[in-house]
Amino acid sequence: MLRRILLGSILIGAAGFGVFWWLTTPxxxxxxxxxxxxxxxxxxxxxxxxxxxxxxxxxxxxxxxxxxxxxxxxxxxxxxxxxxxxxxxxxxxxxxxxxxxxxxxxxxxxxxxxxxxxxxxxxxxxxxxxxxxxxxxxxxxxxxxxxxxxxxxxxxxxxxxxxxxxxxxxxxxxxxxxVVADASRPASWNRGAYLANGLGHCAECHSPRNVLGGIVEAQRFAGGPNPEGEGWVPNITQKRLGDWSAKDIAYFLETGQTPDGDTAGGSMVRVIKNISQLSAEDRAAIAEYVKSLPPVEGPPRPKKAKEG
Missing domain, CATH: 1.10.760 (Cytochrome Bc1 Complex; Chain D, domain 2)
Structure with a gap:
């Protein structure tokens, strides 16, 4: 009996490993x-x-x-x-x-x-x-x-x-x-959606992640802890950018300047160096798409420790 149990366990383990190997084939x-x-x-x-x-x-x-x-x-x-x-x-x-x-x-x-x-x-x-x-x-x-x-x-x-x-x-x-274009939206919006969600990979930084490192889809674009470990990546839905116009967003993507006179910091500085090289039409398309994102509440930011 013990021998049969051991053999069965080996066969089940081998089958499980085979399924794992097949499912994870690059x-x-x-x-x-x-x-x-x-x-x-x-x-x-x-x-x-x-x-x-x-x-x-x-x-x-x-x-x-x-x-x-x-x-x-x-x-x-x-x-x-x-x-x-x-x-x-x-x-x-x-x-x-x-x-x-x-x-x-x-x-x-x-x-x-x-x-x-x-x-x-x-x-x-x-x-x-x-x-x-x-x-x-x-x-x-x-x-x-x-x-x-x-x-x-x-x-x-x-x-x-x-x-x-x-x-x-x-x-x-x-x-x-x-990727399927949204027929109810103009071509410029679809271009912006394509750039932001594909090559631009905006959600990779501007979304919180779960314990396995996957994006929390319910809070996509809603900001969260900096993946690099320091600071906080801002929410870019209308929850935070509600006061920004599409022109404000496009100008930020070109110059790194916010409507209130602040400037981009951290890794966003490197991003702006790239996005600023796009055509004005592509930057406007990304801005149009970002401006259309509905407001989404992001994860709560940790409270700063009181200074002693």
Whole structure:
């Protein structure tokens, strides 16, 4: 009897592991699914700026936002991640990547060697970008200078360092639904929604997260603790921005200046450097979309300790 119980337990465990392995298989985009296409470098540059690529991947503490050698430390409750080199360097960057490998990385969160990327890379939002925009982005990145140099590995403790487990995270929090335009809204609003929810990945910072690191959808865009561990990311729904006009928001995205004369701080400074490079029409579209967000109450901010 004991032998049968032991054998049954082994079989159940093996079956469970098999299901886990199947469900967490990293997804890829087949090269055959990408038809021939002439890259649009101007669109690729717009995708680069909308996606905020240089915000994370530019070499820290130097002025050139196009030196994409990586190295920025990104603290989180799960460890510290370091932005990789995405320059055209063939050894340390993405110079040897195929187009399909790049599209797979951005839209599926899967590396060229078939492993899950950690979701510090905001592919859960990039997933909503169009394939053509991502292909143009890849073509544009290849025009930028190569940056050499080996980077340190992520500092992520067990069990968060087991990449296969990220497949479970993707099942729970990665929305795989296609983007559908809202026919009741103008084209400018739909453009803004596409940029804010896809390449712009605004919700990745401006939303609270649960214990597993997934966005709390009921409070999407309602602000919360800074993912990097210090400070508070503001609510950008009409709960906080009710007094801002769409023009105010667009001006902020261009200059970092708020209607009351304050300026953007923290990581938003890097974001503004990218968004300000977009066309005025795209910034206005994002502003139109953000202005349309209904008021949502965010998580309560912790009370500051009284000074002694």
């Amino acid at each position: 997804a890829v985009v087949a090269a055959a699914s990408l038809p021939p296409r002439t890259p649009n470098l101007a669109n690729g540059e717009a995708a680069f700026n909308a996606g905020g690529c240089s915000s994370c991947h530019a070499v820290p503490n130097q002025p050139d936002r196009l030196k994409l050698g990586g190295g920025l430390a990104m603290p989180s409750p799960f460890g510290t991640f370091y932005a990789p080199n995405i320059s055209s360097d063939p050894t340390y960057g993405i110079g040897r990547w195929s187009e399909a490998e790049f599209v797979t990385a951005v839209l599926k969160g899967t590396s060229p060697d078939g492993a899950h990327y950690f979701p510090a890379f905001p592919y859960a939002s990039y997933r909503h970008a169009s394939v053509d925009d991502v292909r143009d982005l890849f073509a544009y990145l290849k025009t930028l200078p190569a940056v050499s140099g080996k980077l340190r590995d992520h500092d992520v403790p067990f069990p968060f360092n087991i990449r296969r487990n990220v497949g479970v995270w993707k099942l729970l929090f990665m929305d795989d639904k296609p």
